[in-house]
Amino acid sequence: MFTGRLITAAVSLAVATFSATAFAAPHKEPLVTYEWVQKNLDNPKVRIIEVSVDPGVYERGHIPGAVNVSWHTDLVNKVSRDIAGREDFEKLVQKAGIDKDTTIVLYGDNNNWFAAWGAWLFHVHGLGEQVRLLDGGRKIWELKQLPLSTKTEEVKATDFKLPEGKPELRARLADVVAFAEGKSDIHVIDIRSADEYNGKIFAPEGSKELSVRAGHVPGAVNVTWSKAVNTEDGTFKSAEDLKKLYAEVGVDGSKPIITYCRIGERSSHTWYLLTQILGYDVKNYDGSWTEYGNSVGVPVANNAGTVWLGK
Numbered sequence: 146m147f148t149g150r151l152i153t154a155a156v157s158l159a160v161a162t163f164s165a166t167a168f169a170a171p172h173k174e175p176l177v178t179y180e181w182v183q184k185n186l187d188n189p190k191v192r193i194i195e196v197s198v199d200p201g202v203y204e205r206g207h208i209p210g211a212v213n214v215s216w217h218t219d220l221v222n223k224v225s226r227d228i229a230g231r232e233d234f235e236k237l238v239q240k241a242g243i244d245k246d247t248t249i250v251l252y253g254d255n256n257n258w259f260a261a262w263g264a265w266l267f268h269v270h271g272l273g274e275q276v277r278l279l280d281g282g283r284k285i286w287e288l289k290q291l292p293l294s295t296k297t298e299e300v301k302a303t304d305f306k307l308p309e310g311k312p313e314l315r316a317r318l319a320d321v322v323a324f325a326e327g328k329s330d331i332h333v334i335d336i337r338s339a340d341e342y343n344g345k346i347f348a349p350e351g352s353k354e355l356s357v358r359a360g361h362v363p364g365a366v367n368v369t370w371s372k373a374v375n376t377e378d379g380t381f382k383s384a385e386d387l388k389k390l391y392a393e394v395g396v397d398g399s400k401p402i403i404t405y406c407r408i409g410e411r412s413s414h415t416w417y418l419l420t421q422i423l424g425y426d427v428k429n430y431d432g433s434w435t436e437y438g439n440s441v442g443v444p445v446a447n448n449a450g451t452v453w454l455g456k
Contacts (some may be wrong), residue, residue: 149222175421176280176381177250178428179289185250186210188233192243196263197253197283198222198410206293208252208286212241212300216259216410220266228315228431234270234306242300243275252279252286256371256379262413265429268420271308278417284379316403316430321437324403325363325444331401334364334391336415337434341407342367344447347438354408356438360447366394368410371451373418384422391419397427405437 183270184208186189193211195203203213214220219237221227229237243249249267253260257278267276279286287293323329340346344359361367372390374381381387388397396402402425404412406455416429430437 175277175417177277178280179285179291182208182250182279182286183291185248190246190249191248191250192241193250193252193279193447194241194260194263195253195283196251196260197307198255198259202254202283204295204297209292209294209296210298211252211294212298214241214263216262220263228266228269231270231307231310234266235305238270238272238307239305242303243272243302244305247275249276250279251276252281252282254373256284256317256414257282258410261417262410262431265314265413265416265431269311271310273311281299281380283377288378294441314428316405316428318430318432318436318440318443320428320432321362321405322440322443325364327364329434331403332396333362333403333405334394334396334412334415335361335365335367336370336404336406336412337367338369339367341434344449344451347453348407348434349453352407354435356435357453358438358445358447359449359453360438360445361434361446362437363446365405365446366396368394368396368415370406370414371417381418381422384431387418387423391423398423402427403430404428405433407434 193208194214195211196205196214197218251260251263264276324331324333335342342361347359348355404415406412413429416427419425419427
């Protein structure tokens, strides 16, 4: 399993071994460091992709060579509420210059929320073996005052065909309702803030995607996503600390797991660490609370007793 010390040691060894113009060895771990990215900025076998929350972040400055993918338009079905389908996602992958031997490195703002969502989507469409996250995302890149480019990157398209997908990595409303009604023996993790989980608030201030019910899925445990990262640089905590964090609420990987949040992006962050760092069996419920909390007849736990007043 991944540890920050092992990755740092591997990067140091690569820097010492290869010449200034050589690329680092192919990266097999689920996370890459900013040093590794620096070493591979011109590597034709590496495609760096930014997936940020807010439009305009990429244009203001991005990792040199990175292409921009918008979660608002590129990773979703723009008509129905759904993830990008196979045909559209294949076109996106081809346009990004990705081929069968490309290492795909995703990063973004807000501690990689939507970069992790993008990574989850790459896994759903069968490209998980090629995907890595830049540990710390934009936060650590900017913290280290590393170069940013404002150039719109142009890459040569490919004719790459997607392999068989993994739809089993996606949880549906019926899966979560079955758990809430005691019909499935799994763990469900709500990774929203404690106030969202307890029903004190419906969503973070300024959010536009809302539900008419506050609270959480009955039986779900609450581990806020931010507890899994180091505050100073946004990197993930060690595998040992992560195991302890989830074990404290009874989640140890012995049962299948479903993660959810409000619209699926923060839960993807937790999905990524649970599956790729800890090796647990996890599905991401991208419908999350905006689907569950707006569904008729589903059980809801609302500790605060907050009632929606139409505002």
